[in-house]
Amino acid sequence: MTMSLEYPMPRSCPFGPPPQYAQVRQEAPISRVTLRDGTRAWLITGHALAREFLSSDRISSDRLNPGFPQLVPGVASVPLKGTLVAMDPPEHSRHRRMITNEFTVKKVRRMRPEIQRIADRAIDELLAGPRPADLVEALSLPVPSLVICELLGVPYADRGLFQGRTKVILSRHSTVEQRRDAAIWLRRYVGELVAGKESAPGEDLLSRLIGKYRDIDAYDRETLTGIGLLLLVGGHETTANMISLSVVSLLEDPGLRAGLPERAPQLVEELLRFHSIVDNATSRVVVEDFALGGVTFRAGDGVIVAAAAASHDPEVFARPDRIDVERGGRHHLAFGFGIHQCLGQNLARLELEIVLNTLFARIPDLALAEPVERLPFKTDALVYGMHRLPVTWP
Template sequence: MRMPISRTCPFTVPPEYARLRGEDPVTRVSLPSGDEAWLVSRYQDVRTVLSDPRFSIDATRPGYPRMRAGAEPPPRRRPFLDTDPPEHVTYRRMLNGEFTVRRIAALRPEISQVVDDLLDAMVAGGSSADLVAAFALPLPSLVICRMLGVPYADHEFFESRTRTALAGDVTAAQSSEAMGQLFEYLEKLFAQRQDQQTEDLIGKLADGPVAAGALDRRGAVGMILLLLVAGHETTANMISLGMLTLLREPQLCDELRRQPERMPAVVDELLRYHSVADSVAVRVAVADVELGGRLIKAGEGVVTLGLSANHDDDVFDQPHRFDPGRSTRHHLAFGYGPHQCIGQNLARAELEIAYHRLLTRLPNLHVTAPTDELPCKHQSQVFGVERLPVQW
């Protein structure tokens, strides 16, 4: 089998996934880089790979899967991104306070204001828009920029570089160059902030662990880079895909307008259903591990299929259905284990507020293009739609 395995539309899972789970749940796969790795498709096996210390996220280790042709291992481990416990825990603690349930709850009024400002601008511009460009992309970008201390005026720069870095149809050199430009931009910004005292995350890292010598500047910039890229691209895609799904269910939309307390459960089901970051979680074995009836040897790479795991019918009843009444808090859309997404509380809050305000402020909102004509991000590491034309 060869990667990538593309979706045919926003509402279908590649049929190969069901076959893999049933017949060959841990199988060999050829990656675009030419590397061979193990492909893991069942829910329980994916959880094992993401939580068992015998699998490492350290991309500098021999055998770590390279997804792109021409990709090279990073020259050194990147704090937070490429480190395993217990080292990873040390770096994670430097960020945890900004993403707790309490901290995100305190941010909800600010997120709501950003949402309403964007909706005001949409309405002032007429009765139609591209929901991706007018709302889905700027919302998480604005929020994460404010949290980090990155000027939103530069959003076109970092959004374009992020698209290039995550695109599946660019070379490893082009992706690396885009990430390098983002790193250089953030490093200059961080250097400027070291002479100031600010309450954003850049300021807190500069005044805290960097000033104390617990983290160097490059390590801090790497953390900010990861949060900036992950903090807008994934949520933006979920906003547009989620609304596309909800608008197919007019009765549900009416119910959610009257019962907003249901929105958190609906958000989790949407996260499970779409699983936009399907194959981004990769590892390398550091010991021999038997998994799914196969022996994975130390030094062999592993690629997990989050979309397949979240559609495992041993775990979820009729997983191909979008079921807003099901309990899906245990889905794997945010990963699992020590590297589970640190920003999941923020993402949930943004999605809950965005969906609710779109449904209530624009009750006649509807998509104006057939689903099969919507351009999808089939070649990106994070799935979504390029555009979503709507009217209200």
């Protein structure tokens, strides 16, 4: 590769991935990059190579493993016990088995009436409020936040506390100390919730997990706290950003709404591929030498799989920079790939489907209150999205 590559790479179009990805993928789909802390890592941008790499048993997700690409300064100071995305087999396999059946398609479908009720109420309040309105605060954030709070048994009244600290953790502008303090506060908060459910269990997921672990004599409060924290943060932040970006996409291209509600599942899948908001959660470190794509990875090498680049690979997705509802692109990497593929993906899909269907059915004349080029996109965050989305209607 002739050009000097620094990572992360900025997005220039508010919707698509960094434009450099296309050139990197064409010239060398496995390339060397320099991270902000000066360390070097591999970057994988090709779809087939990404899936093959993430299927390997010679890589680790442990953030404390020497060589893991530190995209977030100070991660070593954040308590990680119970964080599934930072575990390796067999520990990861054991804990994931305890949770997987809570997020099956069948179980998630049972939540449809409740998610519909939550979406309807949020839109009721939106319509009753002033115009223009910020859709992030009125709809995108409240719906997944309330859904995950009800699922886990977290008081929704505390949403401002955990939402604010989640923003600190995910912001690239946060200092090591700010990020650590926010993570410690969140962990303490979830830990206190878990402790309360030990003696007074409810009908929520955390209570069920306490029972499951106790049934096999494997209950550990700190581990369940980490699991609960990951579900709480991941369960509202990513979906909220996808709702906002999806709404802007449908407002900018009204033709995409033609298939609603019948084609909503296909549209949601394509929006997930197109936006690929979590671009580097698939980072890994090599623990045993192996070769792939003409490159030999050595133990201790950090590797970043750029999910957005892989999901825009023209070898797999024709005209990848176009939202094509007929594409059938469920093999994208928006939810990762392999043993760490997102647990809550079925829930995220359903929430997106319900929100988009309901919003445009009830407010068909919804419009942006500001030009797209003036909208504040989250170029400063680890999860891409929007800080604010001003909308209006007749």
